[in-house]
Amino acid sequence: MEFRMNAPLALTGLAAALILSPLLRSIINRTKARFAGRQGQVMLQPYFELHKLFQKGSVYSHTSTWIFRAGPVVEITTVLAALCMIPLGGNPALIHFNGDLLLFVYLLGMGRFCTILAAMDTGSSFEGMGASREAFFSALAEPSLLIGLGGIAALTHSLSLSEMYGRLNIGILESPMAPALVFILFAFLIIFLTENARIPVDDPSTHLELTMIHEVMILDHSGFDLGLIEYAGSLKLWVLGLLLTGLILPLHTHSAELNLVLAIGALFLLAVCVGVIESTMARFKLIRIPQLLVIAFVLAALWIIWIARYSA
């Protein structure tokens, strides 16, 4: 696959992400609703909600400082920056350079860090609790993510996300790597669910603060800030989902536009799967979540051992 930056294609990918990412949320919710026997919300519901939120003003408590106001801004900025680095459908992204996978992971980390700071800045104990849990689980998930990406880097002999995902193709299913894909599928799936605060790690629809992890951190945000955070959440779903689907379903045809469409389709498929997972599983006990993340780490390590053993 020749590696040439195709600017219009990359911009199209970016635009698609910006426009279509809230749809992922609605797909998940509709799948859950269908499982529950309901009709479910309208597909454009998240857009209506964002519209509603962006029109409102924000309320800031007296005890919060500029950190609280900066939190959502940094979050959305980092996610947008990460979005510019992730390739869609094997087409190189807008920004790519050697080693950008590290920057990618750390951008996401920085966003999370600022959210945590903003949560702690409110001085409320609920947010502090959520912040500590979020920090703990992300700390466990990050090595797995890095190892998994490292494995892909070793497989494709490159250190740039765009190159890595560009060089993967469906032929990988035939090679001796195939069984290891099962390992990395589950590892990345667990990381995806953790980072996006989905069941079985966190229940996004719960209203009990003591059981929340991510939701409780954004409890005090309102209006425009909340809108930014919700939108950033959808973008994060898109970005991390691409990491997963780009690896498992690297459908690279000759037409670059078709690749784009297929990749978006794969993302929607992933959203449906997440909806199914959310409908069929319950949230794990909090003490089991570190074990789950250790499993993700072990699977990622297996993936890299397998690759080290079998890479050509």
Next chain:
Amino acid sequence: MITHIIVALLVLINLQMLGSSRLGGLIRAVALEALLMGFLTLVIHTGQFTWYEWVVIGSTITVKSVLLPLLLKRALHETVVRRDVEPLVGYSLSLFFGLLFVGISALAVVKMPMPPIHTSPLVIMAGMLTVCTGLFLIITRTKAITQTIGYLVLENGIYALGIALAAESPFIVELGILLDVFVGVFVMGIMIENINREFDNIDTTQLTSLKD
């Protein structure tokens, strides 16, 4: 190719056994492992199967994945109230040990001199990993029934090593070994019930009265 998939599944099952906290789950995992080993035999030893090889494979699969787990389940129902594993080494740490075993097995396979006729080193690695997992389960789990399960896992691993190294034994010997394992687990089951009757639990950390 199929070999690779089966080996990957075996690795996953071993890790699941190391990280599992439920006794019922452990027993099911051992049964599944034995079933996979049976498939592995079929896949690796391509070519004509004589009738006695079918007998051996068939009886191995039946005994190890059906009969023995049933025996263990029965012992479980009769003796254990809390279906928890109660390990000496925690689950996350066990998983890390499992990873260490995978690494050691992969390394050992690279370093050992291989006989001219052998199957893929993957299966040797899987066999070694299973042996290590079995030994680890025996050492670090305290309930008597988990020690029996660990013994079964150990035997599964040795069986896999046997397939991998193409160590053909006469079928009488294979059947004899199978019989021994079966009777062994049977005797262990009876002893577990006796222990339960005497001690009211099967916690081996209570079996410490004999020491110097």
Next chain:
Amino acid sequence: MIRTLLFIPLFGGLLSFMIASDRLRRAVLVLTALCHFTAVFVLWNKGFAPLGDTWLGIDALGLLFLLIASTLFLMAAVYTVGYLAGHPHASIPDKRFSRESIFTGSFIFFLGTMTLAIMSQHVGVFWMAIESTTLASAPLISYQHSPRSLEAAWKYLLICSVGIALALIGNLALVVSAAFDPALHGLPMTFGALADHAGALQSTWIKGAFVFFLVGYGTKMGLAPMHTWLPDAHSESPSPVSALLSGALLNCAFLGILRVHIILGKAGLAMFSNQLLMGLGLLSMFLAGWFIVQQTNFKRLLAYSSIEHMGILAIAAGAGTQTHFGAMLHAMNHSLTKGMLFLIAGNILAAFGTKTVSRVTGIIRVMPISGILWIAGFLSICGVPPFGTFVSEFSILYGLGQSGHWIVMALMLLALGIIFVGMFRILIPMAYGEPSQELPVSPENGWYVIPPLILGAAVLVLGCWIPQPLNRLFAQAASLLGAY
């Protein structure tokens, strides 16, 4: 004849499971033991054929161990009649078999599996047989169903099964070592065939096989550091069972190690196995010495003494051809002595009701014959003349000196000295002094006394004079060991 030897215990065991009457069953036990004993002599008379590819066969080494096992079983069987009569166990209503029938049946099957182990020349059959001995003897150990005996039986069952499973890996390694040379394709996995073609076996794999066998069968044999089950199992089981476990079963496991040792010798790797054997042997002796000195339970002390003597046997096997005759002689002497000691220990336990050393004194006053035999047993197990063990231990030490293993010899002497002092301090006060319990001085039960008396007399006789056929057997067995 070989098959007869196997059928006798099989038939006897099945019979004893089916018979309901206790007295008839005990008669079957003694009868089986007698038939087995005579069959061994008949086999001895027939002489030995060279074994190449046969799966079941007897060579001099096997016959020696078979003779020891059979003799011990006969004596233990006679003792058991008295033991079972004196320790009645009512049938448990919800079980199909009475506990005594399970005991007798397992006991006879135990003999049968040991016979199979000694006679198997195929590595796979040998493995099967050794594992079967574990399975057959586990119910024997937990016969009393007391918490301690159950604990001992569980440890025994698990540790020995795991060890023997490791020996199975050794089997695999042996098979693989033969797969490197295409000329060896289709080689039957018998000890004889492997020994004949030992030069063509791949050295890394065969060394690995020996290590696995040493660890695996060494667990069953009681070599340190795999001995942890032995003190518990041998001390908590009924005395006749302990006698057999110490005197016969440990030898069977040793046989397995010896046979692989022979293969390694023929392959030119004798140095490797010799060093390992001597190392573990010394470790066993010192570890046993350490624990003997601080023992408070006389049956456990006897068990540790078994570990010590297995260490001596390992050293003797690993020191080269000069010590092999001594090893064979010592195997017989140790088994006879240990059998006698355990039976007497059973008498003491029955009379005094305790296994603790401090609570037993004045055996000679209460049970004169047992007391004398106890002292004789102590002398014999420590290698004091005129008992047979003196001759064998001296022969081993002399052989060590002759082959230049001075350090090993010195260490062995040191360990023997420590053990002598330790046992003297513990066993002799038990025999003399005022009786610790007021027991009526009644004539001792013949069943309890005659078997140990015969065993003791045998060891004494062996110390002064070895009958010519026996001497020839020892020499033949030793030459098999050192045939490289």
